[in-house]
Each structure stands twice: as structure tokens, then as C-alpha cells.
Amino acid sequence: MTHTQTASEPATDVDDVARVVTSDGDRVSDPRLSPWIADVDLETLRGLYRDMVVARRLDAEGVALQRQGQLGLWAPCQGQEAVQIGTARALRADDFAFTSYRELGVFVTRGAAPVDLVVSWRGEEHSGFDPYDLGVATPQIIIGAQSLHAVGYAMGVQRDGTDQVTAAYFGDGATSEGDVSEALVFASSFQAPVVFVCTNNQYAISEPVSVQAKFPIAGRAPGFGIPSLRIDGNDVLASLAAMRWALDHARSGRGPAFIEAVTYRMGPHTTSDDPTRYRDQDEVERWRQRDPIARLEALLRAEGGFDDEFAQAVASAADEWAARLRHACLNAPSREPLGVFDHVYAEPHTGLDEQRRQYAAYLAGFEAAEEPAR
Structure with missing residues (x-):
């Protein structure tokens, strides 16, 4: 499953990726991914859909709370729900994730409560949760630093003699930081049980990925001796399958694995950013046609797993989560x-x-x- 890099394959090519569900919601077979999701049934698909809708609703509420002056900052993740939910659902309960500030779906999937998601953005606590309760480290603000933390934890796991795996989540911009390269060196040299998940959302703040990489980012990992896979990050089943492959590779003692999930950040980098200054609306609309939630809905409808009752139940659950998030924010005690x-x-x-x-x-x-x- 090692990625092969060619000169005809630019970093911005979003079609040369592995997927099992097209943007229209049609199932396709992929020899690398399909075997890893053979057990996925209709109820699993419905659960993935619900998780993505909840994550998007919480994200919208977080943006609204910041605009209303209740949060100091928020890092939107609209459009990136599939890679977050799909990969996080593959993790075992005792695995440990190290994330950036944008992996809202990972936090929710790992059991975060609404209050956990807002108190740090409100400036009340250094971290919104106990990392050991969720199996997720405090989100890292320093770009790429969490990749080193994940490798260090994984090397500790080796010395403990367990089969846990760590996951390092970072964006395409972080791959331009030395920390990520150093993490890849250590992980490869010590065969650390770690999975690197690069969410390529096309922009490092205001710089497009084409400025940072002339070829796919997944092509870098084999240079460190790490197998990699480049997937459609808007395909939640591809994300689940790729992560299952990567976790199995790491857990079985074969060392680290690398996933590049090609997706798009629909909103601003953070609520302090204005993306209209560096990208045009036509580009945004093109990516809107690849929406991960709409894609899974189309698949569910085709397989008879989506009706009005299910849609209403999911919407109600998402609204309830958002109401709890708002309540937690507005009622958070302000310390001295x-x-x-x-x-x-x-x-x-x-x-x-x-x-x-x-x-x-x-x-x-x-x-x-x-x-x-x-």
C-alpha cells in the first residue's frame, strides 16, 4: 500500500486518491481499502452519518458563539468531518490520539462532553478535559508539535510491552515544519507504533498546498521508510478503511504508517481569518459538490438506510448537542x-x-x- 509518486501527479490532484464512495454516493471497489470495511453494515453507516452531522452542528455553534463574543477563538472544521470521524472510529479505546486544534470530530468520537469543547476557547482553562479520560492529548496549538508527542508516547508503549497505537493528526501546513520530519525520522528508526494522519485541506492558513508541495504529501513518507496511502478525505468509509489498515500495520509490530486525506476547509482557518482574501468562491463551490455528509446520505438512500424519521432523529440529536454546548459556554464559571x-x-x-x-x-x-x- 506504499504510495508511488510520479512527476505527472501534482499535489493538488484530488482525483488521484483511493476511495470507496464517489462524490455522487456510489460504491466503488478499491483493492487496498475494500477488504478493511467488509464488515460495515447499514447501522454502522448510519452511525457514521450521525457523528458527522453532530460534529458539523457543533462546529456551527462554536462559530456562532465566537461571533457573539462568548469564545475568544474557534477553528472551524466544516468539510473535514469524514476524515475525523472515519479515522477516530477505527481507534481502539486504549489507543491515544494527538491532535491539532481543528479535530472536533475526533474529540466527539472519543467521548468529549460539550463543556470540554469550549472552556479552553473561552479562556477559562488550559485544557477542557483530562487527556486520560478520552485517550486524546490536549490539542496542540504549536503547528506540528503533536507529531513528536505521538511518537514519544508510542516509543513508551513499546517499552511497556503493550499493543496500543498512537495517532498524530496534523494538516498539510504542518508538513513544512521540522517537527513533522523529525517525528517521521524517529518513528521509522525505532519502528514506533504510530499512525500519522495528514489532513490535506488545501490551505496552510492562506497559502495553498501547491506552494508547499509540488507532489502528493503521502509521497514523502516512503522516503523515511514509512508506507503511506493517499485517500479521498471526504469519503468516510475510505477514512475508516485506511485507518484500520494503518492501525493493523502499527499494532502488529511493523512500525509506523502514514495517511494523507485529501479534503477541503470550507470555512476560515480560524474565526480571525477572512478566506475570501486568498481563494475564490468558484473553488469553494466545486468542493461543496464533494460534501462528505451529502455523499454518505446519498449512499444511505441508495441502500435503503435513510428516511425522514432517521433524518429527524439525527437533526434532533445534533441540536441537543449544540444546545448543551451553548449552555456549557454561557454558564462556564469565570475563575479569578x-x-x-x-x-x-x-x-x-x-x-x-x-x-x-x-x-x-x-x-x-x-x-x-x-x-x-x-
Whole structure:
């Protein structure tokens, strides 16, 4: 399943990918992917559909909350639901994921509660959840750093003698960072049980992937001795199948694997970004025709698994999740300003104590200014 890179295959070619469901919702056979999803039945498909709809509804609510001043920032993931849900559903409960700030679908799939998804974006906590409760590390803001964390954890798993696997999620832009290359070197050298999931959403903030890579990103991994697969990231079944292959490869002691999931970020990089400044609407509309949720709905309809009752149940579940997210955000307790220094380090830290003292003096200056003149 190693990717073969050719000069006629540009990095922006979205058709030269492995898939099992076309953009019209038709099933197709792929010798690399199809064997890994032979057990997927109608109920599994319906579950994947529900997860993607919930993720999209939560994403829309997060954007709305930020626009209303309730969150400091939000990183939209509309259009990327298939790769997030498909790959995360393949993970075993004791596997461990290391993500960027955009993998909302991974958090939901791993059991995050609504409050877990908003308190850090609201600035109330350093992390919204205990990583060991979900099997997901605190989302990494530093681009690509989580790839090294995943490899380090995987090397620890090797020394513990278990068969857990770690998953490193990052975008196409992160592959231009040294951290990702270093992670690939270590993973390959030590045959670490880690799966690299590169979500190629076509843009690293405002730079198109063609500026970073002249050939498919999946073609880089074999240069490190790591087998790779380039898939249609808007095909949730392809994402599930590819991840099952990669996890089996890593879990069986054959070392790391790499997946490039070709998809598209429909919204801005974050809510502080204006994507109309660097891409045209025609491009967005072309990708809208490849929508991952509409694709799975078409497949379900063709196989008799989609009707009005199911659609209403999914919509109601998504709305309930969104209502809980909004409630968690609006009712999140605001801690005292000095609380920002709590839980930064596990042990006492003199540098942090000095920063706390300086910040306390700064805040006290405001109190003095507010005292009435005598």
C-alpha cells in the first residue's frame, strides 16, 4: 500500500486518491481499502452519518458563539468531518490520539462532553478535559508539535510491552515544519507504533498546498521508510478503511504508517481569518459538490438506510448537542485572573511565582485607581 509518486501527479490532484464512495454516493471497489470495511453494515453507516452531522452542528455553534463574543477563538472544521470521524472510529479505546486544534470530530468520537469543547476557547482553562479520560492529548496549538508527542508516547508503549497505537493528526501546513520530519525520522528508526494522519485541506492558513508541495504529501513518507496511502478525505468509509489498515500495520509490530486525506476547509482557518482574501468562491463551490455528509446520505438512500424519521432523529440529536454546548459556554464559571497560573506545572516553579507576583501587582494598580478620592 506504499504510495508511488510520479512527476505527472501534482499535489493538488484530488482525483488521484483511493476511495470507496464517489462524490455522487456510489460504491466503488478499491483493492487496498475494500477488504478493511467488509464488515460495515447499514447501522454502522448510519452511525457514521450521525457523528458527522453532530460534529458539523457543533462546529456551527462554536462559530456562532465566537461571533457573539462568548469564545475568544474557534477553528472551524466544516468539510473535514469524514476524515475525523472515519479515522477516530477505527481507534481502539486504549489507543491515544494527538491532535491539532481543528479535530472536533475526533474529540466527539472519543467521548468529549460539550463543556470540554469550549472552556479552553473561552479562556477559562488550559485544557477542557483530562487527556486520560478520552485517550486524546490536549490539542496542540504549536503547528506540528503533536507529531513528536505521538511518537514519544508510542516509543513508551513499546517499552511497556503493550499493543496500543498512537495517532498524530496534523494538516498539510504542518508538513513544512521540522517537527513533522523529525517525528517521521524517529518513528521509522525505532519502528514506533504510530499512525500519522495528514489532513490535506488545501490551505496552510492562506497559502495553498501547491506552494508547499509540488507532489502528493503521502509521497514523502516512503522516503523515511514509512508506507503511506493517499485517500479521498471526504469519503468516510475510505477514512475508516485506511485507518484500520494503518492501525493493523502499527499494532502488529511493523512500525509506523502514514495517511494523507485529501479534503477541503470550507470555512476560515480560524474565526480571525477572512478566506475570501486568498481563494475564490468558484473553488469553494466545486468542493461543496464533494460534501462528505451529502455523499454518505446519498449512499444511505441508495441502500435503503435513510428516511425522514432517521433524518429527524439525527437533526434532533445534533441540536441537543449544540444546545448543551451553548449552555456549557454561557454558564462556564469565570475563575479569578490569577488562576491563569494554576496547573501550569506539576511542581512549584519559581519563575511562575514571580510572574504571579508581577501580575498581582498589575491588577492591584487598577483597584487603587478605582478608589474614591478623599
